[in-house]
Amino acid sequence: MRAGVAAPRRTGRGRRGPGPHLRRTGARGIWRRAGCGDVGGGCGGDRRGADSDGADACAGEGRMSTYRLGVDIGGTFTDGALVDETTGDILIVKVPTTPTDPAVGFMAAVERALQRSQSGNDALRLVVHATTVATNALIEGKTARVGMITTKGFRDILEIGRQIRSRLYDVHLSKPRPLVSRRWSLEVNERLDAAGQVLTPLHLEEVRQAARQLKAEGVEAIVVCFLHAYINPTHERQAAEVIRREYPDAFLSVSSEVCPEFREYLRASTTAVNAAVMPLVSRYLDTLERRLHSRGIAAPFYVMQSSGGVMSVQSAKQRPVYMVESGPAAGVIAAGAFAQPHGFANVIAFDMGGTTAKVGLIRDGRPQFSTEFEVGGQAITPLGEGRGSGYAVRTPVIDLVEVGAGGGSEAWIDAGGALRVGPRSAGAVPGPACYGQGGTVPTITDANLLLGRLNAEFFLGGEIALDAQASLEAVTSRCAQPLGLDPLQAASGIVEIANAHMMAAIRLISVQRGYDTREFVLVAFGGAGPLHANALARELGIPTILIPPSPGIASALGMLMTDLTHEFIATRRQLLANLDPATLAALFAEYEAQGDTLLAREGVMAGQRRLVRSLDLRYRGQSHELSVHLPSGSLTAADLAQIQEQFHRAHIRAYGYAAREDPVELVNVRLTALGVSPKPRLKDLAKGRGGVARAMKGSRPVWFSETSGFTTCPIVDRYRLQWDDVVPGPAVIEELDSTTVVHPGYAAYVDQHGNLLLRQG
Numbered sequence: 001m002r003a004g005v006a007a008p009r010r011t012g013r014g015r016r017g018p019g020p021h022l023r024r025t026g027a028r029g030i031w032r033r034a035g036c037g038d039v040g041g042g043c044g045g046d047r048r049g050a051d052s053d054g055a056d057a058c059a060g061e062g063r064m065s066t067y068r069l070g071v072d073i074g075g076t077f078t079d080g081a082l083v084d085e086t087t088g089d090i091l092i093v094k095v096p097t098t099p100t101d102p103a104v105g106f107m108a109a110v111e112r113a114l115q116r117s118q119s120g121n122d123a124l125r126l127v128v129h130a131t132t133v134a135t136n137a138l139i140e141g142k143t144a145r146v147g148m149i150t151t152k153g154f155r156d157i158l159e160i161g162r163q164i165r166s167r168l169y170d171v172h173l174s175k176p177r178p179l180v181s182r183r184w185s186l187e188v189n190e191r192l193d194a195a196g197q198v199l200t201p202l203h204l205e206e207v208r209q210a211a212r213q214l215k216a217e218g219v220e221a222i223v224v225c226f227l228h229a230y231i232n233p234t235h236e237r238q239a240a241e242v243i244r245r246e247y248p249d250a251f252l253s254v255s256s257e258v259c260p261e262f263r264e265y266l267r268a269s270t271t272a273v274n275a276a277v278m279p280l281v282s283r284y285l286d287t288l289e290r291r292l293h294s295r296g297i298a299a300p301f302y303v304m305q306s307s308g309g310v311m312s313v314q315s316a317k318q319r320p321v322y323m324v325e326s327g328p329a330a331g332v333i334a335a336g337a338f339a340q341p342h343g344f345a346n347v348i349a350f351d352m353g354g355t356t357a358k359v360g361l362i363r364d365g366r367p368q369f370s371t372e373f374e375v376g377g378q379a380i381t382p383l384g385e386g387r388g389s390g391y392a393v394r395t396p397v398i399d400l401v402e403v404g405a406g407g408g409s410e411a412w413i414d415a416g417g418a419l420r421v422g423p424r425s426a427g428a429v430p431g432p433a434c435y436g437q438g439g440t441v442p443t444i445t446d447a448n449l450l451l452g453r454l455n456a457e458f459f460l461g462g463e464i465a466l467d468a469q470a471s472l473e474a475v476t477s478r479c480a481q482p483l484g485l486d487p488l489q490a491a492s493g494i495v496e497i498a499n500a501h502m503m504a505a506i507r508l509i510s511v512q513r514g515y516d517t518r519e520f521v522l523v524a525f526g527g528a529g530p531l532h533a534n535a536l537a538r539e540l541g542i543p544t545i546l547i548p549p550s551p552g553i554a555s556a557l558g559m560l561m562t563d564l565t566h567e568f569i570a571t572r573r574q575l576l577a578n579l580d581p582a583t584l585a586a587l588f589a590e591y592e593a594q595g596d597t598l599l600a601r602e603g604v605m606a607g608q609r610r611l612v613r614s615l616d617l618r619y620r621g622q623s624h625e626l627s628v629h630l631p632s633g634s635l636t637a638a639d640l641a642q643i644q645e646q647f648h649r650a651h652i653r654a655y656g657y658a659a660r661e662d663p664v665e666l667v668n669v670r671l672t673a674l675g676v677s678p679k680p681r682l683k684d685l686a687k688g689r690g691g692v693a694r695a696m697k698g699s700r701p702v703w704f705s706e707t708s709g710f711t712t713c714p715i716v717d718r719y720r721l722q723w724d725d726v727v728p729g730p731a732v733i734e735e736l737d738s739t740t741v742v743h744p745g746y747a748a749y750v751d752q753h754g755n756l757l758l759r760q761g
Contacts (some may be wrong), residue, residue, distance in 0.1 A: 014296040036267065055622050065160070067119060067681075068126040069299075070559035071109050073102050073133075074326055074353075079167050080109035082117055083680045085125065090680065093486050094737075102133060103287045107295070113269075117588035121296040125677060126677075128327040128559040130304035131283050134277040138324070138391060141177065143276035144251070147184035147214035147225040149207060149239060150268070155185040157225075162392075172302050179272040181566050184219055187208040190241070209237045211246035221251035223274035229256045251278040256320060261393050262571045266372065268392040273391050275374065281320035285313050297739070300603070306397040308333050309565020309674065312602055322395055322567075324375045329398040332360035332367050334558030338548040338755060340488045346523040348506060348542070351555070352529040355406040355425040355429050359505045360398055369627065370399040371616070396567055396672075401509045405501040407445040407470060407528040408432055411475070411483050411494045419490070422495040433474035434466040435705030438449055438454025444528070446471035446566050447494035450487065451585065451703035453531055453741050458734055492703060497533050506540060514653035515694035517542050525551035534729075534758055538743065545758040547748075549718075557680070560610065563610075564675030566598050569668055574616060576617065576644055576664040581635040587669055588613055595673025604675035616668035617647045619659050622721075624649045624683035625667045631670055684752045688722035695720035695727075702732060718756075725750040 041412065045407055080093040093112045098104040106129070114124065137143050150157065158178045160436035160445035167173050177402060179732035188207050191200035214222055222243055229236045233256035240254050253275035253407045259267045289301060302310040304326035316323055339362075347362035361368045374390035403421020407432060411421050426432055431444050434456075448454045449471045456466040480490035510517050521544045525531030530547045536543045548554055568591040592611050599609050613632070628646045631639065648658040695717045701710035711730050718735040726749055727733060729742035733756065740756060742748045749757045 005295060016283040035667075040218060040313065042686075065117070065119060065127045066123050067117060068114075068128070068186060068560050069110065069113055069124060070128045070130075070330075070533050070556045071106055072130045072330065072553070072556040072559065073097055073105060074327070074512065075680065078102075078105040078109045079553040079556040081553055081560060082561050084117075085678075088680050090550075090557065090739075092550055092556075094553075101132065103245060103284065103291060106288060107291050110295070112290070112295070112615065115190065122298075124297055124299045126312055127292070127297070127299050127301045128561075128562070129301070130555065130559055131323070132329050132694050133285075134281055134320050134324045135375060137277050137280050142219040142280075143179060144279040145184075146180045146216070146221045146272060146275050147212050147219035148225060148268075149186050149188055149214075149226040149243070151191060152187040152189050154227060154264070155182070155187050157265055157574045158272060160184070160265075161269075162265055164577065179276045180223065184214060184217060186213065187677050189334055190226055190235050192226070192228040192232055194228055194231070196228060197231075198235075202235040202238055203679075204238065208240045208246055208336075208627050211243045212757045215250070219250070221253060221277045222247070223253050223255070223268070223271050223275045225255040225271050226593065227264060228262075228329055229261045230262050230267065233257075233260070239448075243340070250281065250300060251275060253278060258321065260569060260571065261394060262573070263394070266392055269392040270321060270394045273393055274319060277320045278317070278322075281323075282317045285317055289313060298516045304330050304559050304562065305565055306395060307369065307567065307672075308398050308562060309672075310559070310562050312563060315566075319691070321393060323395055325373065325400070326327060326398055328360070328402075330558035330562065331358070331525060331559050332362065332400070332557040334548070334554045335360070335525065336362045336365065336367065337558070338554075339521055339523055339546060339559045341753065342521075342546070342751070342757075344544075344546070346520045348510060348517070348520045348522050349522045350502070350506070350522055350529050350533060350536070352502070352524070352532060353524040354401050354408045354528075355404070355427070355524045356409075356503065357405045357421075357502050357526075357529075358402045359401050359502070360400050361509045361510050361513075361520075363515065368398050368399040371395070371627075373626075393753075396670075399509065401505045402506045403501045405444070405446075405498045407690040408443050409498065410441045410443055411447070411479055411497075412441070412587075413479065418480075418491055419479060419483060419492055419497060421557045422501065432471070434468065434471040435464075436467045436470060439470075440474055440478070442471065442474040444493075444494060446496050447491040448528075450475060450491040450532055451495065451712075452701050453703075453732065455700075455715070455732075455734060460736065492705060495532075495535075496705060499532055499539070502532065503536055503539055506536065508533070514656070521546055523548070525554035525738075527552040527738050530733075530738050530756075532741075534741055534743045534746055537758070538746075543759065545756075547738075547740050547756040547758070549754045550735065556629075559634075561679050563677055564593050564599065564602060564604060566673040568595065568671045568673070571668050571744055572666060574666055575620065576640060576666050579640060581637060581640060584669065586634050588671060591671040592673070595671065598671055599673060602675065608676045609672040610676055612672040612674065614670045614672075615643065615666055617668065618665055618667060619662040620665045626654060627670070685721075685723040685750070685754050688750070690726040692716060692721060692725045692727055695725070698735065700723055700732075702730060702741070704730060704744060711744065721750045721754075721755075723752045725752060727756075 009174045025112040066085045068083045072079045077094045078097045082091040095108040190202040224236050224239050226235050236254050236256045253271050253683045254265045255271040258274045303311050303316040306324050306325040306329050308329045329353045332349045349360040351358045408425045409422035410424045414420050426443050429744045430437040432443040433439045434446050434449050456468050459466050475491050476487045480487040517540045522537045522542045523546045524530050533545045613630040614627050618625040644664050652658045697715040697717050698740050699714050702713040703710050712732045713732050718733050729746040731742040732746045733740040746758050
């Protein structure tokens with residue numbers, strides 16, 4: 001779950017298991033049904049709110065529904081989005097996450113979804129899952145015991161790393177603990193040159209002895225990483241065969257299979273991360289498969305990738321490093337899907353959760369990707385502080401900027417007497433002060449509650465009552481009194497500082513990369529995103545904010561909007577001017593055949609297969625590359641000239657200039673094989689009949705920085721809004737999993753799909 005803050009632990013009736021529990025009232029749970037539809041219509045515009053009894057929205061029509069289910073495991077809640085393939089109706093469930101055994105929470109979400117839809121097991125046609133199991137293991141240091149077999153002279157590659165410090169001037173800084181202990185990093189005689197030619201043959205007996213030693217030491221997973229194996233994997237494959245014979249129970253991670261790119265440290269680090277989480281992820285996914293099968297569910301089961309696609313469970317077990325940032329990636333995919341019906345091709349995806357806020361960018365309808373990131377470290381600030389605190393990973397990932405500004409981020413006074421917000425978070429326990437669990441440090445959630453933006457009686461649809469007095473005491477004692485401020489001024493300052501952090505993140509992913517924010521739409525989701533989106537857009541000059549229905553579970557729904565994906569890459573360094581189009585075409589043809597075979601094996605019909613080609617290019621002498629997409633079809637010398645011009649333009653956008661006199665160098669050749677899946681499409685709401693009186697819940701004073709004080713605002717029930725309704729600001733629009741604040745001078749327009757479009761005027 002990427003909601004505003006993690007929910008507190010509550011007492012209540014019924015059986016208690018691990019993890020937080022919610023107080024339930026009668027048959028009411030934390031779930032709702034939203035109107036949505038596939039091509040072909042369905043049961044009209046029916047949309048149910050949080051008080052629905054769970055009956056099928058189209059019951060009585062004499063049809064058998066089939067469903068697709070997305071399950072996203074968060075720190076406190078596990079979110080599920082169940083989509084009816086016939087009508088497109090979406091049923092949303094939330095159940096407590098079970099940290100000691102996440103599979104329990106996963107199955108609870110599956111069973112709750114089937115129960116609420118009144119469906120049998122055979123009605124479930126697809127299950128897609130995003131999880132932080134791998135990421136949490138790296139953050140908490142609960143990884144497997146890993147050994148490494150590498151080229152003689154290179155056993156310290158992970159210890160040495162590279163010269164990047166997370167805090168440049170901290171003399172007490174400690175680097176992250178290597179995933180492979182030095183005593184389990186073993187060398188063997190072998191050597192290739194940079195062209196892949198054998199200088200020293202692989203000594204197979206040394207590999208055999210190394211495998212036996214690691215087995216005797218109780219190592220669970222083994223990394224094989226030889227110098228220049230990306231260009232010639234023969235030695236690594238020979239070593240892998242020996243290891244499998246000597247130690248068949250070991251989890252084996254081979255660098256030329258996991259990350260076949262140049263740069264030895266990045267390749268070794270990526271392969272080590274893969275090995276470190278492989279046993280844990282494999283056991284976890286095995287458990288889910290067993291429990292699904294024991295429940296009688298035989299639907300295909302896929303796992304979300306960091307790149308925004310999905311992969312089979314078997315692929316995920318072999319390459320878990322490709323799923324470590326799967327949850328946030330699904331949110332960006334969902335943002336693009338919500339914006340697409342309006343023709344918005346340029347999107348800034350803003351996901352504010354309980355611990356961090358994440359920002360992604362979509363340009364011309366395509367999410368922006370990065371090929372390198374860190375996992376297991378601290379949140380990276382917009383100024384780059386924090387980089388180098390985690391483990392480097394070189395895999396395709398949707399480009400995200402993450403800052404420590406979530407609903408649970410703590411406000412504090414630094415040694416210089418300045419008010420700071422984040423990156424520390426109150427987490428789920430004790431949580432914000434208003435949760436009443438003993439927390440005494442004020443958070444962004446506490447500040448929003450004091451400013452009237454949150455309804456103390458309607459947090460998570462009224463399941464949890466917030467304690468405004470506890471928030472007041474925390475803000476007063478920790479912030480207002482030390483600074484000599486009124487508590488409300490201090491609360492406003494907390495929100496404004498958090499907004500400044502998030503604006504810096506948006507600028508980093510847009511303005512600092514050559515994009516004008518005025519040409520984008522801001523799609524805000526996560527439980528806290530709609531609270532802050534209007535203020536961010538106003539300051540950044542973004543003309544339109546789009547708030548999708550049920551923004552707190554956008555990531556779970558985003559999983560059902562993704563495609564089956566396989567990535568292929570090869571490093572082929574040479575000048576673009578010297579590249580033979582036929583040679584490049586032959587390499588693409590090889591990858592296309594492999595991708596076609598994999599997709600066919602996974603049941604993807606020929607008409608649903610797509611192949612996307614790209615090249616990583618740079619000016620000769622540079623250290624980093626930019627990716628340029630290639631057209632489909634045959635390649636000619638003229639195409640290569642056009643590709644070079646595309647690179648120049650991309651360089652201008654990224655760095656402000658192009659060195660057209662410098663030769664352009666090809667670095668990597670990439671191909672993505674896609675199995676396109678049908679996407680759920682929000683269907684039309686009923687037409688409004690003028691005015692929004694039917695949706696009014698009351699009013700309350702809300703603090704706005706524009707007025708430097710409280711303004712009485714109408715409180716609107718989002719579930720009662722209809723197509724073409726207009727909610728003038730200032731106003732607060734409430735729904736079960738989020739709250740949208742409409743600032744003075746803005747208005748919220750309800751579109752035909754139930755999205756809120758906030759614009760000035």
